[in-house]
Amino acid sequence: MALDLFKKVETQKGLFAVEKISLIYNLLTSILILFMFSQMSHPMQMLWDRIVIAVLTFCLMYLYRLAPCKFSAFVRIAVQMGLLSYWYPDTYELNRLFTNLDHIFASAEQFIFGCQPAVEFSKHLPYEWVSEPLNLGYFSYYPMILVVALYYFFHRYELFEKWSFVIVTSFFIYYFIYIFLPVAGPQFYFPAIGMENVSQGIFPAIGNYFNFHHELLPGPDYAHGFFYSLVDGSQQVGERPTAAFPSSHVGMSTILMLSAFRENRKLASFLLPFYFLLCCATVYIQAHYLIDAIAGFISAFFIYILTSKIYKKWFAEPMFR
Structure with a gap:
């Protein structure tokens, strides 16, 4: 297996599909930054970051030509997937200039369910035996992607580029939604308006409040729980008041399950408990409204089909000839 990873092969000379779509997203958001340049706090740094990412992408392509093998191909794709951790908080830098819409979504939640499920879920199940498994599920998000x-890399390599394209492009579709649909979610919105208003079903508009504030509501009790601490620590570092509707945690994990189920039902069965816990956790830890999770689940099927068709029509080209 190790020899196979480093064996030299005849390869595709240009950019991989996942690199092309990443550069397209890079370009489109750069244009958006230029349009909003005077309103942003550090647009030059954001543009410079994009230049560095583009240069890195082309450098990896040329280095790959020097050592064309499965391992160097994996590195190229892994870098693009790793950069998603940059692109996610980047949506906040763009959408915080727009008027926040949480009051609309919280009001819709109240109208549909007669309450705030994100509050009631944790309120009625404030137990460690509930909190820890759900936080485990939430924390499993990125490990699920890795698994x-x-x-695909080791067992379905001929589909690995397509799979990575579908995953990264799906993330970018969600990120574009978040840029133009600024919804922060209960963890941010409820502290901003006060829990007294929430309990009374009062959801005032807060304008551009999140342009200057990003206080995060702590998750439900059991702060000493191991998985609680992992989730809380990761949120304190990387979470921003952005990306609530639709839930990309639910949407992307659903796309992962579709990918796994299509190729290996044993793999899908192994991931299923983590997937179920993750979907429930998005509401339990108050990261999302219930309607966010529902929209994430429904949108996943459309985005999975759309990204697969886009790849087949415009980007399909084997990494190895």
Whole structure:
């Protein structure tokens, strides 16, 4: 297996599909930054970051030509997937200039369910035996991506580029939605308006409040729980008041399950408990309204089909000839 990873092969000379779509997203958001340049706090740094990412992408392509093998191909794709951790908080830098819409979504939640499920869920199940498994599920999000990626790389390599394209492009579709649909979610919105208003079903508009504030509501009790601490620590570092509707945690994990189920039902069965816990956790830890999770689940099927068709029509080209 190790020899196979480093064996030299005849390869595709240009950019991989996932690199092309990443550069397209890079360009489109750069244009958006230029349009909003005077309103942003550090647009030059954001543009410079994009230049560095583009240069890195082309450098990896040329280095790959020097050592064309499965391992160097994996590195190229892994870098693009790793950069998603940059692109996600980047949506906040763009959408915080727009008027926040949480009051609309919280009001819709109240109208549909007669309450705030994100509050009631944790309120009625404030137990460690509930909190820890759900936080485990939430924390499993990126490990699930890694597991499915490694499965495709080692067992379905001929589909690995397509799979990575579908995953990264799906993320970018969600990110574009978040840029133009600024919804922060209960963890941010409820502290901003006060829990007294929430309990009375009063959801005032807060304008551009999140342009200057990003206080995060702590998750439900059991702060000493191991998985609680992992989730809380990761949120304190990387979470921003952005990306609530639709839930990309639910949407992307659903796309992962579709990918796994299509190729290996044993893999899908292994991931299923983590997937179920993750979907429930998005509401339990108050990261999302319930309607966010529902929209994430429904949108996943459309985005999975759309990204697969886009790849087949415009980007399909084997990494190895």
